Amino acid sequence: MSRSPSIPDRPHRDIDPDLPDDERLEALRGHFADLAEVNEQLTEQLEEAEQRRQDLRDRVERVERENETLKSSSLYIATVEDVLENDEVIVKQHGNNQEVLTDVSPRIVEEVDPGDRVAVNDSFAIQTVLNAETDARAQSMEITEKPEVTYADIGGIDEQVLEVREAVEQPLAEPELFHEVGIEPPSGVLLYGPPGTGKTMLAKAVANETDATFIKMAGSELVRKFIGEGSRLVRDLFEMAREREPAIIFIDEIDAIATTRTESKTSGDAEVQRTMMQLLSEMDGFEARGEIRIIAATNRFDMLDRAILRPGRFDRLIEVPEADRDGREQILEIHTRNMNVADGVDFGDLADDTDGYSGAEIESLTTEAGMFAIRNDREQVTHQDFVEALEKIEKDDSSEVISSAGYFYQ
Numbered sequence: 001m002s003r004s005p006s007i008p009d010r011p012h013r014d015i016d017p018d019l020p021d022d023e024r025l026e027a028l029r030g031h032f033a034d035l036a037e038v039n040e041q042l043t044e045q046l047e048e049a050e051q052r053r054q055d056l057r058d059r060v061e062r063v064e065r066e067n068e069t070l071k072s073s074s075l076y077i078a079t080v081e082d083v084l085e086n087d088e089v090i091v092k093q094h095g096n097n098q099e100v101l102t103d104v105s106p107r108i109v110e111e112v113d114p115g116d117r118v119a120v121n122d123s124f125a126i127q128t129v130l131n132a133e134t135d136a137r138a139q140s141m142e143i144t145e146k147p148e149v150t151y152a153d154i155g156g157i158d159e160q161v162l163e164v165r166e167a168v169e170q171p172l173a174e175p176e177l178f179h180e181v182g183i184e185p186p187s188g189v190l191l192y193g194p195p196g197t198g199k200t201m202l203a204k205a206v207a208n209e210t211d212a213t214f215i216k217m218a219g220s221e222l223v224r225k226f227i228g229e230g231s232r233l234v235r236d237l238f239e240m241a242r243e244r245e246p247a248i249i250f251i252d253e254i255d256a257i258a259t260t261r262t263e264s265k266t267s268g269d270a271e272v273q274r275t276m277m278q279l280l281s282e283m284d285g286f287e288a289r290g291e292i293r294i295i296a297a298t299n300r301f302d303m304l305d306r307a308i309l310r311p312g313r314f315d316r317l318i319e320v321p322e323a324d325r326d327g328r329e330q331i332l333e334i335h336t337r338n339m340n341v342a343d344g345v346d347f348g349d350l351a352d353d354t355d356g357y358s359g360a361e362i363e364s365l366t367t368e369a370g371m372f373a374i375r376n377d378r379e380q381v382t383h384q385d386f387v388e389a390l391e392k393i394e395k396d397d398s399s400e401v402i403s404s405a406g407y408f409y410q
């Protein structure tokens with residue numbers, strides 16, 4: 001810091017009133033010149049002070065911006081594995097279990113211990129050690145900057161892909177179209193259908209296509225894990241989306257917070273009710289043409305409180321059914337794209353034999369077939385492997401899962 005310049009003394013002259021006029025005038029002129037000089041010095045000092053003030057302001061702004069960037073990039077959650085010498089730490093990233101050696105700032109090095117959960121930025125620098133509350137919140141939301149799923153990874157539900165693109169992607173990608181025509185795009189989109197049919201994939205693929213951040217929260221977690229916190233978490237969810245626009249909010253298992261109101265008045269019900277009211281109020285106060293789209297999913301359409309389906313809320317309903325025979329064939333092809341599949345494998349036949357299978361179940365079937373090949377010391381997966389995998393799955397789950405008859409979705 002530079003020291004402030006000293007303030008010049010106020011000029012002073014004793015002028016004898018008895019002096020002849022011309023000498024007095026001369027003395028006064030001299031005094032005036034002194035005053036003018038001091039004035040000039042003060043003006044200079046004032047300018048310098050102004051400049052210093054501006055520099056400090058710029059610095060504050062820069063630090064604030066840096067702070068903001070640090071805050072908004074501390075996205076990923078990791079667990080500290082080991083604290084080494086030289087302020088180095090090994091962290092394991094959640095989600096992909098990748099281990100990374102990273103630096104920890106001297107500012108927080110004392111706080112970091114093995115087993116702690118921490119927030120790391122894009123370059124894995126530890127930003128903060130999570131306290132129990134932030135930790136809980138961080139866990140309840142899954143945030144992906146750019147999900148990897150694309151439309152090409154989704155099979156058998158082409159019509160639904162189109163509908164989602166129209167209702168979610170277009171308002172994000174071309175909002176001016178809606179402006180020009182003078183209509184509001186659908187506020188929220190509700191995907192409903194049996195489990196494992198690709199609802200989450202659809203939401204992720206739109207986020208991928210529109211370069212939007214994907215923020216997922218499960219309704220069941222809101223209710224189960226964070227008792228008393230539900231409505232605050234909903235608020236945080238929308239806040240998080242606003243900070244990361246464009247964003248897709250995906251609320252899975254929305255039935256957990258939006259079930260038909262019952263007569264029972266237990267405190268748990270009241271909490272669920274509050275969570276839902278918060279969700280509705282967030283949606284009602286929402287700029288539909290904005291850069292945030294909301295997608296919800298449920299397997300229990302029958303249970304939903306109709307209040308959430310009103311215009312301005314989840315007003316676009318898209319049923320995502322189990323794929324038909326051709327759809328299953330497509331899904332088989334998608335999930336075997338990276339597999340070493342023998343020539344004789346007949347996906348048409350397998351599609352015939354997997355009536356009632358969801359996309360997720362077909363994915364497990366392909367993995368199971370691969371396991372048979374490995375067990376038999378082969379690198380190629382044969383048709384017989386698929387047949388045996390099918391038999392195994394049918395035997396394991398003969399009473400459940402394979403048939404979706406037990407799921408109510410309309």
Ligand SMILES: Nc1ncnc2c1ncn2[C@@H]1O[C@H](COP(=O)(O)OP(=O)(O)OP(=O)(O)O)[C@@H](O)[C@H]1O
Pocket residue numbers: 153154155156157194195196197198199200201202252297298299323331334358359360361363
């Ligand atoms: N239509 C599909 N095409 C390709 N793969 C699919 C399809 N549907 C499901 N899968 C596979 O199953 C997995 C689970 O699918 P997804 O999570 O999208 O289902 P969901 O409908 O959201 O299920 P739930 O209702 O249980 O949340 C996907 O990661 C994918 O591998």
